[in-house]
Amino acid sequence: MLEEDTRILSMADGESSREATARTLRNAFGNVFSFFILLLIGILAFSIRLFSVIKYESVIHEFDPYFNYRVTQFLTKNGIYDFWNWFDDRTWYPLGRVIGGTVYPGLTLTAGTLWWLLNSLNIPLSVETVCVFTAPIFSAFASWATYLLTKEVKGTGAGLTAAVLLAMVPSYISRSVAGSYDNEAVAIFALIFTFYLYIKTLNTGSLFYATLNALAYFYMVCSWGGYTFIINLIPMHVLLCIVTGRYSSRLYIAYAPLVVLGTLLAALVPVVGFNAVMTSEHFASFLVFIIIHVVALVYHVKGNLSPRMFKVAVTLVVSVGLVVCCAMIAVLIALVASSPTKGWSGRSLSLLDPTYASKYIPIIASVSEHQPPTWPSYFMDINVLAFLVPAGIIACFLPLSDASSFVVLYIVTSVYFSGVMVRLMLVFAPAACIMSGIALSEAFNVLTRSIKFQLPGSSGISQSGDTSMNTEGEQNDIAKIEKMDETAKERPSKKNKRKEKEPVVKASIRFRIERRLLVLPLEASVIAIILLVLLGAFYVVHCVWAAAEAYSAPSIVLTTYSREGGLHVFDDFREGYAWLSHNTEVDDKVASWWDYGYQTTAMANRTVIVDNNTWNNTHIATVGTAMSSPEKAAWEIFNSLDVKYVLVVFGGLVGYPSDDINKFLWMVRIGGGVFPHIKEPDYLRDGQYRIDSQATPTMLNCLMYKLSYYRFVETDGKAFDRVRQTEIGKKYFKLTHFEEVRIWVLVILGIHNSPLDGSHLQIETSKEQDSREDQKIKIGEHEGLIFARKKQAQLLAQKEVEQGRETRGTSEINYRLMCSSVCNSYNHNQEAFERDLAGIFDHYPVKGNSVEGLCSLHV
16 A cells, blocks of 8 residues: 555656646747747837838938937047037027037937947948937837836736737837937837836846836936936826835835936936926925835834834824925925926926917927827827727736736826827827737637637536636646735735735635636637737738838928829928038028928038027027018018028928928917017918918018018919918019029028119029929029119129139039020020120139020020
8 A cells, every 4th residue: 555655656746747847848938939929029120110211212300310310420420528518509590509418318329339339340330321220220129128018017928919019009110210310219118118127126126126227217318308207107106006005115126216326317417417306397206205215114113013102103203204294395385386387397287288388388389299189190000909908907907916007007197198299199109009918918818718618628617617727827827816915915904914814725716716707608709819810910901001101201302193103202301401501601590490400400511590409489489580570570680690591491382281381370479479569360361371362461471471482473373372272362572682592392592681672583493394304493584673683693603703612513504594694684685695794704704605605505
């Protein structure tokens, strides 16, 4: 009998050893398989963002990325020390800008370091190429960080699903395509990775991960102003855990080092500085920091004193704590009351009060990405994930843990902020992917388990109703529930004391009941899996379309399709900036609306009055006032700023809707906010913004109208605006203080030092619609004094000779352009042409300058 028992025990030991070996092999295979899936997800995230490079070329997109590119060029050329001390005199003339102290350096330092590493490895890539591909590279990192975060919440399956969803979600693609070199390119990765390290610290109680969390938060502070979302969301979660009785030592380790070390590191960033402790966006973290120390002290005293002494100590601690809290709150109230905005930035107040910007700071409301989104934009940017998010929230409560409560709080807050500002859809997208990944993972677990339990020959539900518990996955689920019960025991609360009395065996009973309830019919499970697969296929198709068509077209290169299906490319922005770069003096100042400041400085290398930094509202209002004023008053404003050229974007000819006429009311509002004589109702007819015959005289005579529609009637004889779909009101007028030197989409006008009478030399750049291979120089024929035209041509020719520069091609081309203008004026009158052209010969000598040659050129 003893021998038989020994044999049975040895057989059981051998069987358990084989099961352990098999389990180890399965785990190893699962880890390797997960690694290769993550590698493929990274490749997918990188590849799906390359459509812009494939369809167009390797080019920087949008407006802000050009400033970041220019700063990165400066960093790689001059070094980090000069970067921190760089004073840029080419922006905000005559004020200038201290770049090192007003820019978030994370993106620049990341791309500069990447460029340095590649060149150190003898991979000679240009700075522009590195900048173009920085966002796709970090999108792969963001996908992997999403996997890590979701894995800490609900396991590997949910993590892999969330990672692949984030790799393709259109909302994130819109800000991370190749060429989108903006702060969000690296900030979304930093955001998700900071959240992962916080959850990791919360689950492990490791001080090592807490330190890494503070460093990740520091990188986020360096990268984007949205770091305030982190430093407010984490305190909210900590306070939620304390209120719901889920305080533990792990919660303290996860939060306290982050506040102390993270705040000290954030203060080292020049653009943040003492704002890390002086602005209202950070006060919530300090208040919760005090609260968690009071709670920790209470639990520490409770563990070391008798119940009677504990009551006395609690009374003392609570009294002292209330006094300290009241003193802190009084100081904060005094500090906040001393600020006009109560210690909040304008953008933060706009999030808390969506009407604040439109009432008090129109410069913020004028930015399109600061507008609230429409309902269709949710379907466009996150697609089917909008329907999976509620299911993911429910799954996080089954059961609820510290980690799952954090992601629930994350999704709730991000939904609110995305509803206020469309730009924050970018913050909502990772949360939606996490919740959708959890929902899909849990759904597939239930459906596949239901099918498995009901297949012939599989272990499932017996006739008596008992569920067999033999599979490894089931045993792992039991272990997870038991582990959560053990975690609950660590929390010193009355509720958890009752849990300690419950036997751990109840976890298995609870697991059987839950499994019994979650087993679905076989047919329903199969149909549900097919529907989920179709839903995923639809999501993939939509994401690929969005990446290829909706979000990959660079705004600096315009494209359109003809009725025959041919592609037409309008590269007028880069051509216009190139014209400024080659045909104006290095120190010439260019005035435009602030949208085009970064591009003008980066591509034309010319000094601008305002740019996209929008740090000085008065300066922007001055430009808005000039655009809203009559021609003479605008000339006086620009002349006082030493402006030589005015740049205007006009899309009425080609149908480009994002032109300055559509933005004009924001110029009026911003200008009127500083200069009261500019009133928006003066530009509206019965509350409507019009540019047709019903437009107000103030609108028809303002500078923006004149610069946009000057000689527009000559295009088709009707002056029909293809964007506004109407004929303009005032078709025939002259400019006396400005001189049109280039038109198409990007209109450039020179400013006279003094007004001239008569007509002016007009140089118009147009594109041949048949071949579109060359640009022709047309000299406009206008009525006016012939003497004024000839005199202006002589003065311009003399200026060109004295300065020794060429405006377009060779000197002979410039010479012929001047003479061609006179040819047009004299209408092929050979005798008058020879007589009045003699003055130009004296000032502009060119070899082979025969009258016959000029006349043949004109003909």
